[in-house]
Amino acid sequence: MKRSLTILAVAYFLIALTDAGHAQNTLEKIDKSGTLTIGTRNGSPPFAYINKNNDWVGFSIDLVEHAILPALNKKLNKQIKLEKKESAPATRIPLLTSNAVDLIAETMTDTQSRRDQVDFSLTFFVTGAQFLVRKGSPVKNIESIAGKRIAAQQGSTNAKIIRERVPSAKLVEFPDQPAAFQALSQRQVDAYTNDGIQLAGLKAKAPKPDDWAVAGEFFSYEPYGMAMRKNDSDFRQVVNVGLMDAIASGRYAEIYEKWFGAKGEVPYPLTPENKRFLQLQVVPK
Amino acid sequence: MDFSVVTNNFVFLIAQGFLGIGAFTGGTLRLAVPAIVLGFILGTLIGLARLSQSRWLHWPAKVYIEFFRGVPLVMVIFWFWFIVPTLAGKSLPEYAVALTAFVIFEAAYLAEIVRAGIQSVPRGQVEAATATGLSKHQLMRHVILPQALRNMIPALVTQFIVLLKDTSLASIIGYVDLTKAAQIVNNREIRPFELYLFIAIVYWLCSYAMSLYAQRLESRLASR
Amino acid sequence: MSYNFDWSVLWTGQSGNWLIQGVLTTLHIFALGLLIALALGIVAGALRTMPFAPLRWLASSYVEFFRNVPLLVWMFFWYFGVPPLLPQAIQNWLFDHGVEFWAGVFAIGVYHGARFSEVIRAGIQSIPKTQLEAALSTGLTIAQAYRLIIVPIALRLIVPPATNEIVNLLKNSSVALTIGVAELTFQTRQIETYTAKAFEALAAGTIIYLILCLTIASIMAGVERRVAIPGMIAQGQTGAS
Numbered sequence: 001m002k003r004s005l006t007i008l009a010v011a012y013f014l015i016a017l018t019d020a021g022h023a024q025n026t027l028e029k030i031d032k033s034g035t036l037t038i039g040t041r042n043g044s045p046p047f048a049y050i051n052k053n054n055d056w057v058g059f060s061i062d063l064v065e066h067a068i069l070p071a072l073n074k075k076l077n078k079q080i081k082l083e084k085k086e087s088a089p090a091t092r093i094p095l096l097t098s099n100a101v102d103l104i105a106e107t108m109t110d111t112q113s114r115r116d117q118v119d120f121s122l123t124f125f126v127t128g129a130q131f132l133v134r135k136g137s138p139v140k141n142i143e144s145i146a147g148k149r150i151a152a153q154q155g156s157t158n159a160k161i162i163r164e165r166v167p168s169a170k171l172v173e174f175p176d177q178p179a180a181f182q183a184l185s186q187r188q189v190d191a192y193t194n195d196g197i198q199l200a201g202l203k204a205k206a207p208k209p210d211d212w213a214v215a216g217e218f219f220s221y222e223p224y225g226m227a228m229r230k231n232d233s234d235f236r237q238v239v240n241v242g243l244m245d246a247i248a249s250g251r252y253a254e255i256y257e258k259w260f261g262a263k264g265e266v267p268y269p270l271t272p273e274n275k276r277f278l279q280l281q282v283v284p285k
Numbered sequence: 286m287d288f289s290v291v292t293n294n295f296v297f298l299i300a301q302g303f304l305g306i307g308a309f310t311g312g313t314l315r316l317a318v319p320a321i322v323l324g325f326i327l328g329t330l331i332g333l334a335r336l337s338q339s340r341w342l343h344w345p346a347k348v349y350i351e352f353f354r355g356v357p358l359v360m361v362i363f364w365f366w367f368i369v370p371t372l373a374g375k376s377l378p379e380y381a382v383a384l385t386a387f388v389i390f391e392a393a394y395l396a397e398i399v400r401a402g403i404q405s406v407p408r409g410q411v412e413a414a415t416a417t418g419l420s421k422h423q424l425m426r427h428v429i430l431p432q433a434l435r436n437m438i439p440a441l442v443t444q445f446i447v448l449l450k451d452t453s454l455a456s457i458i459g460y461v462d463l464t465k466a467a468q469i470v471n472n473r474e475i476r477p478f479e480l481y482l483f484i485a486i487v488y489w490l491c492s493y494a495m496s497l498y499a500q501r502l503e504s505r506l507a508s509r
Numbered sequence: 510m511s512y513n514f515d516w517s518v519l520w521t522g523q524s525g526n527w528l529i530q531g532v533l534t535t536l537h538i539f540a541l542g543l544l545i546a547l548a549l550g551i552v553a554g555a556l557r558t559m560p561f562a563p564l565r566w567l568a569s570s571y572v573e574f575f576r577n578v579p580l581l582v583w584m585f586f587w588y589f590g591v592p593p594l595l596p597q598a599i600q601n602w603l604f605d606h607g608v609e610f611w612a613g614v615f616a617i618g619v620y621h622g623a624r625f626s627e628v629i630r631a632g633i634q635s636i637p638k639t640q641l642e643a644a645l646s647t648g649l650t651i652a653q654a655y656r657l658i659i660v661p662i663a664l665r666l667i668v669p670p671a672t673n674e675i676v677n678l679l680k681n682s683s684v685a686l687t688i689g690v691a692e693l694t695f696q697t698r699q700i701e702t703y704t705a706k707a708f709e710a711l712a713a714g715t716i717i718y719l720i721l722c723l724t725i726a727s728i729m730a731g732v733e734r735r736v737a738i739p740g741m742i743a744q745g746q747t748g749a750s
Contacts, residue, residue: 085376098370101376179689186592
């Protein structure tokens with residue numbers, strides 16, 4: 001009796017676990033659960049970070065709340081809740097493909113090789129890779145890093161570029177930005193490479209911003225997009241429509257001003273060509 | 286050394302990190318207490334299965350115990366974080382992932398404690414009880430388990446201390462326990478020495494207090 | 510399930526290399542950490558049983574302080590908190606030679622030293638007092654008695670619980686990934702990141718850990734058979750991580 005009960009229990013458990021008998025697309029999943037789960041950073045100011053009041057805020061998070069969620073609400077005809085999970089370059093694609101999150105809304109660069117594994121939304125920010133160094137450091141650009149210890153995030157495009165273009169540099173990979181920055185502040189590495197805007201954000205929020213400098217020209221092109229699972233065009237349509245509406249209606253400009261405006265967290269004016277690029281992405285209705 | 290970073294963020298560290306009251310999913314105690322309770326229940330079932338005469342119970346239990354004692358807890362956490370949502374087709378909240386991983390992992394160790402507890406009940410008890418006509422089932426429920434439980438208590442308290450420390454690993458998947466809360470504040474303020482010393486002291490206070498309690502229990506039980 | 514299995518990712522491209530590197534690093538941390546843990550554990554365990562109160566107190570403080578704090582917190586402490594306190598010359602050497610590796614080794618070694626000391630203490634305390642008295646009566650000092658007689662006997666008695674602790678040390682090497690040490694679990698994450706094959710990567714890592722743990726357990730079982738003292742069996746402790 002006990003034996004057969006055990007077998008039944010195990011069988012039930014296994015069946016319940018593989019509940020995915022029907023392949024659900026993301027819109028159905030969100031509709032059923034009433035929640036959009038996003039993967040986002042918690043140490044990348046001002047895109048997604050935890051501020052002095054220990055609130056989880058940021059530009060990417062605001063974009064989701066004020067551009068994507070309204071579009072989702074309209075499409076599914078109900079109020080969708082937002083849930084945030086922490087992601088990092090090394091974990092974000094596995095989190096997406098394993099269904100733990102539905103959308104990666106942080107600082108992820110859209111690249112051709114990543115498009116083999118995930119789909120991207122429109123580009124919502126444009127930047128390039130640079131170095132964060134101590135003021136007065138001999139590291140001035142990518143040509144001067146040979147043989148030096150360079151910090152980067154494990155799984156980032158920046159790490160890959162350094163590994164390929166400057167093999168003589170000693171690349172030290174960290175799970176996320178705060179760990180890398182801490183290594184830099186303790187002089188364990190000579191420079192930290194990441195996208196310029198993130199380095200600007202880090203510098204602005206550092207305990208002593210004047211100790212740091214963002215060095216070098218952009219040595220790569222880093223267009224940020226929001227990532228989602230492949231073969232999910234309905235969801236992708238909603239996300240893109242949300243972003244396009246925000247750009248066309250001026251809501252994007254408001255959010256941009258809040259974080260990157262003159263009085264924002266990290267002043268970083270939108271160049272005319274980037275502004276044009278964003279506008280050109282808005283296709284006619 | 287400037288401990289103001291600790292005082293400024295004290296509420297966040299203790300209420301959110303330690304207790305689990307706050308805007309984030311977290312809390313060391315909120316994870317540790319259910320984990321030990323559920324882990325004990327599962328561990329008892331597995332421990333009993335391990336002692337069973339039936340091959341169908343004995344061998345899976347043995348495999349379970351040996352498997353989870355041979356892999357790091359970090360690996361088990363990653364399994365539940367990445368693989369289970371893939372199989373289930375939907376995302377799991379961090380709390381569920383962390384709790385499940387801990388319960389399943391700790392149950393292997395608790396099963397051994399249960400087994401040792403049951404085996405420490407003197408054989409004479411079993412013989413006497415059987416002689417009075419109790420069935421095997423009644424024997425287990427009314428004679429063996431109560432005595433075994435009493436014997437197990439010090440080891441159980443010790444395992445709870447171990448579990449309390451292990452909850453720090455939940456921070457790896459973003460669960461905002463005490464360790465993660467300290468990391469969050471450190472990421473912003475960059476004061477590792479003060480922050481990690483503070484949480485070391487908090488963990489230490491809990492563990493040391495519980496280990497003194499376990500020692501007292503052990504001497505009280507031994508003197509019976 | 511829309512997951513496509515592809516086991517070849519484990520040996521094609523960089524993955525195979527990463528796995529091997531990971532295993533080597535894990536074994537490296539394990540060996541060095543074990544050396545430190547044994548050294549500290551034997552000294553602290555012995556000191557806790559000696560009749561001198563100040564030495565006992567010193568050893569007890571070490572043990573109680575390090576044992577009751579999670580290893581993860583120690584990792585961060587040794588990696589972020591300790592290097593700034595060291596002299597500049599040592600810092601420079603460390604930064605050029607893998608500071609995260611050494612922080613991991615010391616975090617594991619010192620933490621497990623505290624745990625080993627309890628195992629060794631239990632072993633020493635299970636030796637009848639008469640041994641020590643006999644040793645002292647032959648003219649040996651306490652230090653010599655411990656070094657030549659008590660500790661060697663204790664080590665032979667505690668093989669089962671020591672095996673447990675050694676296996677735990679191996680498993681705990683995985684915690685070093687949080688400070689960037691490229692050990693086995695870190696490498697399985699690396700493979701996952703670049704190939705998106707989480708299942709295969711985790712399975713490979715899990716199997717390797719199982720093999721390593723079972724190997725250690727069987728080596729120690731062999732050691733136990735060879736060094737067992739007939740007539741004296743120490744209490745085996747139940748497993749704890």
